[in-house]
Amino acid sequence: MDYKKLGLKCGLEIHRQLDTKSKLFCGCTTKMMEKKPVLIIKRKQHPVLSELSEIDVAAQYEYLKDKTFHYQVFNNESCLVETDSEPIHPLNQEALEIALQIALLMNCRIPEELHIMRKNLIDGSDVSGFQRTLIVGLNGYIEYYGKKVKITHVALEEDAASIVGEDEKNKTYKLNRLGVPLVEIGTGLLIGYTPEEIQEIAYLIGMTCRSTEKVKRGIGTVRQDVNVSIKNGARVEVKGVQELGLISKVIQLEVQRQMSVPRVKKEVRAANLDGTTKFTRPLPGAARMYPETDIPPIPIDKKMIQRIKKHLPESWIKKMKRFEKKLNLSEELTKQIIRSDYLDLFEKIVKKYRVNPSVVANVFVSTLKDLKKRENVRVEKLEDKDFEELFNLLKERKVMKEAIPEVLKYKVEHPDEPVIVGVKKLGLEVISDDELMRIVKEVIKKNKGQLEGKIIGFIMSRVRGRVKSENVVRIVKRLLK
């Protein structure tokens, strides 16, 4: 499909939870580990009149459903603030600093005074009826292969409660996610890009956030909204794409949908797990925002910005260049490892154990995937320390890189045994040069007159994964001469 001809225009809004000690406006933990609610509070919400006495379309639509909201309260994870029974506490400074880091990494301007706004929501996902949000950065950009992609804003906001059940009259929410700090990054209108390229841009934004090492990882910690429109169409907002890898598919399917319906309506759609979307509500009018008055605006002084700038993490562009030039990774491998969840661990291992970076990167981006895909090995059970032990063994030449898949598989099946025990039990310890010489001589003697290739084959079947194969070839060739 020629997306340029179709006039594809997209906008991205990327949300990432921050891994702070406490929530944005109270002292509750952001861990979200509790399973059982200790209390359920039933509440109603009502529309708030606007100056024009017109409750906007979206709000009214929701209101007419006449829902009862059931809020689940969890120990340590929700207090009077989340239940809208106590005014908010001062803004979490840790979250503010992380958000400022992200804004600066995206080359944003930082206002000297941050104003917290209330964004009205009437779906019940925020107990108070509004979500608090503040812009921390504006007018930024990220580089995308020589082009500048505009970042319109970086906002710091409180996450909404997560929905756990719904029927015609009731909606049940868990309050442990409500108030977890979240950054929202909005791009300018992306015109002239393919869906794949737009997905790539989303990746870059995600990587930039991750480079602070202060964003949460895993399911539910990242959510993307994508605005999609084509020529003669209307703006459709697809909310809640949970996986970055789904963005291009969502865009493709939404374009197809818009082409197949006679009149595209402005609306909000929710992303399903397979990339298709479902209608949720008409698109709300202009942002329903007004200032938060419970706490004053937050001054940002130049010294604070300078201090944060000094300690900014490496940008992804610099990191890519460094991986290619200093670590000698191929361009493809660089791209893969930078996107990988194991990026931090990769860097740590390369620095600490000084093993071949390509070998380490390959383990993380392909060996683990193969094990999972082909043999259904639950590689997610492997912990950071297991990889550290493995690469330490590699560095001390106690194991060969060829043995790694087998060793990892064994480790998953025997989580209590150290990696080295697995190596021994599998008989995959490295063979010394003397031992190798003895085996080669023995095989040659037994198979007199056989072709060189066959003899190498016999030997390899005995020493695979325990010596460098080029050593076997070299010794056989020398002895047969």
Next chain:
Amino acid sequence: MYSKIIQDVLKKNNIKIGDFVRVKKDESVYEGMLMPRIELGDTSCLVIKLNNGYNIGLKFEKGVKIGKIKGGFEIAHKHKKVTKKIIFDKKLPTISIIGTGGTIASKVDYRTGGVYASFSPEDIAMQIPDLKKIANIKAEEVMNIMSEDMTPERWIETAKEVAQDVNAGYKGVIVTHGTDTLHYTAAALSFMLRDLPCPVVLVGTQRSSDRGSSDVVMNISCAANFVANSDVAEVCTVMHGTMEDDYCLAVRGTKVRKMHTSRRDAFRPINEQPLAKIYWKSRKIEIFNKNYRKRSDSKVKVDAKLNPKVALIKCHPGLDPEIFDFYLDKKYKGFVIEATGLGHTPTLGKYSLLPKVEKIVKLGLPVVITSQCLYGRVHPTLYHNLRELSRRGVIFAEDTLPEVALVKLMWILGHTRNLERIKKMMLTNYSGEINPRIEPKDFLV
């Protein structure tokens, strides 16, 4: 207010608050509406409302340029002429809503971010749609003050407004009020409105009415139902019963206290059961406490004689008895002591209150003892120290709440200065302020 420098620049460029402006700063351009400078924060920061709705503050420094794009809104709320009464259905009873402060309806102007309170019956009805099915309403704001600025003079003013509507034949009256001192006003109205023929209910809101979660909707809805349909002719409060939006409690105006700074269910009955439970959606009214005045055809009389020269003094370790001399110098005519436990005050050495109490009583002024425990009754003779106080002629006010005793003593002093008569009146149960039988279930209700 913006700093002088900003004000001058705005004037020079003919820019008014509310205009759309373009600000150039550090090679970056920001466009949006110029907002008024809010009271908090840096007056040398321009506040701009961006087109996406967010506000930001930009420091006005050297090199910053501001220009007008176009004129904008006038950021001020225009008061419309409002009707006072709205009839939804002639068959429904008509009730009166009197505003003293606190808001029922709020309007948010998203263009400017302004929040405006409205007291028009139309806006109230729009905010609380169930009202249409409950009662016709007359609504009038007689004053608009913060709860903490309430005064005895304003209690009297409020009482007169209520009485006027009661005697004009409204089925019941709702008084909206800020929450902090709502229970003082409730007590004052309880004593001043004599021969009340219908319910008079005080209602507040703990979470402001500009939020979708505000408690005001259920509180007013339940209050309207209660004053229109119950036969409880008492002054009471109607506020959330729990943290949920399921029912409100009607609590007697002399037995209610704000027990939490921010929860919806902050107003609790002390030393007795709530009068009634009012379910919101089903509109069922469940009577809990049958000890109440019934509706009648009588006319209410305002007995508004008050003497506000009464001091409320809280006992605590280290309290200097000389504090009483200050009040005596200032010609205070009565004292309510919020004593410890069963009604104790210090009696030892230089901290002993006994000499002062003796002096005050000898001057013919009343000293009333209540307890800072709030729950339970004070006792005049149980311990030696209590007997010492009692012997000196102080008045032990049973289970009357300290704040209620304060209001009651003001009211009594408006009628008599005779100590014996004061004592008798203080121990007379005028408006349910004394519960002669406290039951086990009456604690932490």
